Amino acid sequence: MGNILITGCPHSGDDAGMLRQIIAGACVESSHLLHVLHILQQKFLHVSETAIREVATMLALPYSQVEAVVEFYSFFHKTPRGKYDILFSNCICCGYLADGTDLMAMFGRRLGIVAGRTREDGLVSMDQTSCIGMCDHGAALLVNGMPVTGLDGSLLERIAILIEDRVPLEDWPSEWFQIEDSIRMSGMLLDHEMPRGDSLRTMLALGAEASLNEIIQSGLRGRGGAGFSTGMKWKSCRAAQGAAHYVICNADEGEPGTFKDRLLLHRYAHSLFEGMTVCAYLIGANLGYLYLRGEYRYLLPHLQSVLLLRRETGLLGTNICNQPGFSFDVQIVVGAGAYICGEESALIESLEGKRGIPRVRPPFPVSHGYLGQPTVVNNVETFVAAACVVQKGSAWFRAMGDEVSKGSKILSISGDCASPGIYEYPFGVSIRQMLEDCGAADTYAVQVGGPSGVLIGSPEFDRRLGYDDLPTGGAVMVFDKSRDLMSVLVNFSRFFSHESCGFCTPCRVGTVLLRDRLDKIFSGRGAQTDLEEILHTARLMKQHSHCGLGQTAANPVLDGLQRFPQVLGKFLLNRDFEPDLDLEKALAEGRRIRKGNDTIACADRGGQ
Ligand SMILES: Cc1cc2nc3c(=O)[nH]c(=O)nc-3n(C[C@H](O)[C@H](O)[C@H](O)COP(=O)(O)O)c2cc1C
Numbered sequence: 001m002g003n004i005l006i007t008g009c010p011h012s013g014d015d016a017g018m019l020r021q022i023i024a025g026a027c028v029e030s031s032h033l034l035h036v037l038h039i040l041q042q043k044f045l046h047v048s049e050t051a052i053r054e055v056a057t058m059l060a061l062p063y064s065q066v067e068a069v070v071e072f073y074s075f076f077h078k079t080p081r082g083k084y085d086i087l088f089s090n091c092i093c094c095g096y097l098a099d100g101t102d103l104m105a106m107f108g109r110r111l112g113i114v115a116g117r118t119r120e121d122g123l124v125s126m127d128q129t130s131c132i133g134m135c136d137h138g139a140a141l142l143v144n145g146m147p148v149t150g151l152d153g154s155l156l157e158r159i160a161i162l163i164e165d166r167v168p169l170e171d172w173p174s175e176w177f178q179i180e181d182s183i184r185m186s187g188m189l190l191d192h193e194m195p196r197g198d199s200l201r202t203m204l205a206l207g208a209e210a211s212l213n214e215i216i217q218s219g220l221r222g223r224g225g226a227g228f229s230t231g232m233k234w235k236s237c238r239a240a241q242g243a244a245h246y247v248i249c250n251a252d253e254g255e256p257g258t259f260k261d262r263l264l265l266h267r268y269a270h271s272l273f274e275g276m277t278v279c280a281y282l283i284g285a286n287l288g289y290l291y292l293r294g295e296y297r298y299l300l301p302h303l304q305s306v307l308l309l310r311r312e313t314g315l316l317g318t319n320i321c322n323q324p325g326f327s328f329d330v331q332i333v334v335g336a337g338a339y340i341c342g343e344e345s346a347l348i349e350s351l352e353g354k355r356g357i358p359r360v361r362p363p364f365p366v367s368h369g370y371l372g373q374p375t376v377v378n379n380v381e382t383f384v385a386a387a388c389v390v391q392k393g394s395a396w397f398r399a400m401g402d403e404v405s406k407g408s409k410i411l412s413i414s415g416d417c418a419s420p421g422i423y424e425y426p427f428g429v430s431i432r433q434m435l436e437d438c439g440a441a442d443t444y445a446v447q448v449g450g451p452s453g454v455l456i457g458s459p460e461f462d463r464r465l466g467y468d469d470l471p472t473g474g475a476v477m478v479f480d481k482s483r484d485l486m487s488v489l490v491n492f493s494r495f496f497s498h499e500s501c502g503f504c505t506p507c508r509v510g511t512v513l514l515r516d517r518l519d520k521i522f523s524g525r526g527a528q529t530d531l532e533e534i535l536h537t538a539r540l541m542k543q544h545s546h547c548g549l550g551q552t553a554a555n556p557v558l559d560g561l562q563r564f565p566q567v568l569g570k571f572l573l574n575r576d577f578e579p580d581l582d583l584e585k586a587l588a589e590g591r592r593i594r595k596g597n598d599t600i601a602c603a604d605r606g607g608q
């Protein structure tokens with residue numbers, strides 16, 4: 001399990017000499033800012049002011065930049081976390097409420113701790129975090145970065161005992177940390193067994209021009225969601241002028257309900273790196289990065305071992321496949337809990353050691369990407385597919401799918417179904433077929449593409465997976481008739497308000513307004529005016545937000561209003577207006593403190 005299990009030492013994190021030593025040690029592996037901060041966070045359970053100063057000095061970065069990065073990413077903290085740092089997923093599918101019981105509250109009561117706090121003895125801290133990509137395994141948490149899934153009362157009790165007994169994570173039952181790959185249906189990509197290096201050898205035999213042409217002809221489009229032609233992206237980058245070209249694999253996979261890249265990183269890492277290496281050759285890059293979401297940090301030792309093997313077997317490094325001048329290597333940078341870093345320009349900012357704030361586009365990464373140089377950013381699945389296309393040929397790929405959407409799509413199906421997991425389908429498959437295959441019954445609604453995607457109901461279950469109908473980065477969340485869809489909408493709105501990077505006002509304010517309106521409606525205090533406010537806010541967000549997060553954050557509630565008006569409607573009072581302030585709730589705390597009622601409060605005031 002590598003270095004992830006290190007638990008904090010008792011030092012305050014303010015001893016400058018020791019800090020310098022640790023930072024120097026971290027830099028032996030990588031001097032990337034995120035890497036150094038991860039090491040400090042693990043070691044001291046926080047990143048102190050002194051640590052920030054030392055990092056800034058040693059990495060020759062402005063103090064303000066290092067401090068801003070520590071404050072931006074949710075996995076870094078300026079005050080100490082517990083020796084056991086517990087983060088419950090709050091996703092609708094793998095979250096602490098997933099089975100109807102509030103598991104986080106239960107755990108908190110058991111250990112005498114509340115969410116967002118570190119216990120006074122410093123042993124344990126607990127909080128919630130956005131989806132950790134374990135939706136095929138039930139309720140899940142991270143303990144010191146390691147995922148534990150299938151949570152229920154008895155497993156949490158066993159975890160609590162180990163924590164109170166101060167048992168090191170290394171000695172916890174190892175099966176708790178084993179994440180099954182749950183492939184339920186495989187197709188042209190997952191079934192394809194590719195001898196290592198075969199794509200590279202085929203590409204070298206074909207030549208760069210012809211290989212690039214194969215990618216273009218295949219019709220392969222980006223699998224991260226936006227669906228841009230992969231071949232055209234590579235071609236533009238190849239043609240762009242720059243001192244260096246870069247390849248970046250986007251393994252941030254933060255969209256709730258998406259976990260197919262987790263499988264690919266685990267089982268198909270060779271194909272992924274092969275795809276990146278093909279890309280490097282075709283665009284003229286010598287260096288690539290895999291940006292791995294912090295929640296998948298547990299995969300790091302495995303990925304590093306695959307890279308090492310590829311270097312040892314001449315598939316990475318210099319003169320790859322004995323081709324003089326063909327040099328390429330991959331470095332892995334681990335993110336730190338920020339969904340926005342999946343947006344490609346925010347990801348590049350993060351790779352450059354900054355906060356993940358999306359850039360103004362154009363210019364696009366293909367001409368002005370990492371360090372201002374021509375850069376290809378592709379999703380994990382896109383690189384895997386590209387490697388297969390080069391090896392098998394474009395005709396093989398085009399033979400699957402439909403006119404607009406070629407090949408297959410790997411889906412993460414979760415929610416109310418008997419067999420959640422990974423399903424690979426040719427494009428064109430209907431939602432109805434997927435529901436049948438995953439054992440869904442009494443399905444009320446399906447969220448395609450995660451919270452930023454589309455929410456549909458049963459009249460639309462014959463719609464099809466594809467760029468001209470229902471595109472998806474990979475998430476399909478199933479909700480049956482026992483589910484209160486309003487709680488789903490509330491969950492999604494909280495997700496977006498939490499994950500907004502705060503850079504632009506329409507999104508920063510809009511996501512909070514949407515969340516608060518939905519909370520208000522959910523609590524039974526909603527009125528018709530709230531729906532009008534929601535529509536107005538959603539319009540502003542769509543039109544004026546700086547990036548895709550803000551532009552799509554209102555999708556679930558808009559779909560809810562359009563397709564499931566009864567879901568919101570049943571919470572509305574027959575009033576035209578209901579104030580935002582819940583007066584009774586606001587007074588309750590004051591009454592509690594005064595141990596009295598409003599008469600006493602008035603009498604107090606009168607006596608002044
Ligand atoms: C808020 C936001 C989050 C995103 N998250 C991811 C992600 O986790 N993985 C991903 O591949 N693309 C993500 N994207 C899309 C990327 O910006 C980009 O389009 C993609 O990495 C390009 O790769 P592709 O062409 O192979 O799809 C996200 C976009 C937005 C707006």
Ligand code: SF4
Pocket residue numbers: 340357358499500501502503504505507508545546547548549550551
């Ligand atoms: S839309 Fe949201 S996430 Fe995107 S830049 Fe604006 S505030 Fe940040």
